[in-house]
Amino acid sequence: MVHRLRQLVEHRRAQGRDAGMTSVEFAIGTPIIFGLLFLLVQFALFFFADQVALASAQAAAREARATAAADPGGWQSRARTVALNRIASLGPALTRNPEVVPENSGPNQVKVTVRVQVVNVIPWLNLTATATSEGPVERFVPDAG
Numbered sequence: 291m292v293h294r295l296r297q298l299v300e301h302r303r304a305q306g307r308d309a310g311m312t313s314v315e316f317a318i319g320t321p322i323i324f325g326l327l328f329l330l331v332q333f334a335l336f337f338f339a340d341q342v343a344l345a346s347a348q349a350a351a352r353e354a355r356a357t358a359a360a361d362p363g364g365w366q367s368r369a370r371t372v373a374l375n376r377i378a379s380l381g382p383a384l385t386r387n388p389e390v391v392p393e394n395s396g397p398n399q400v401k402v403t404v405r406v407q408v409v410n411v412i413p414w415l416n417l418t419a420t421a422t423s424e425g426p427v428e429r430f431v432p433d434a435g
Contacts, residue, residue, distance in 0.1 A: 332411045336419060339385050339408040343421035346376035346390075350402040351423035354392055358400050359429035366392040369402050377406065384409050385419075398427045 350373035358365040369392040377388045385406040395401035401424035408417040 328411050332408075332415060332417070335384060335411065336408045336417045338381060339406050339417075340419040340421065342377055342381040342385055343404045343406050343419045344423075345380060346373040346388075347402050347404040347421040347423040349373065349376045350390060350392065350404070351400065351425055354400040354402055355425050355428050358427040365400070369400075373402065373404055377404070381406075395424050398429070399424060400427055 350369040353372040354365050354369040357368055361368070370390045373390040374388060377385060386409060387407045389405040391403045391405075393401055393403075401422060403420065403422045405418055405420045408419060410416065
């Protein structure tokens with residue numbers, strides 16, 4: 291009987307040392323889990339914005355390739371309009387401050403670069419997605435024969 295009481299007292303002492311550990315573990319673990327969750331959401335938004343930038347750069351480059359030969363002075367504004375419209379249709383609420391830079395990258399070559407800022411979930415993490423698309427200007431070349 292004395293042995294049993296001694297075991298019970300030692301068991302209660304052992305439990306007393308761990309009292310409150312669950313609260314401490316919760317207080318330490320919860321911010322870490324939420325931080326990882328916010329990072330996951332932030333990088334998912336980055337990859338989405340990267341795809342929006344790529345799709346808009348490709349659409350603008352297609353427009354630039356098709357119109358640069360026929361309209362040498364106005365193809366840049368048309369490419370910029372196509373890119374901004376594509377951004378507005380794909381991700382207007384998830385991207386900010388779009389910047390479209392159409393330019394000649396060589397003789398009979400056009401290039402369009404699109405930069406968008408990613409919406410922040412984490413305030414100090416400012417990410418920018420950039421995509422570039424380029425190709426030859428489409429023009430009619432008559433057959434020599």
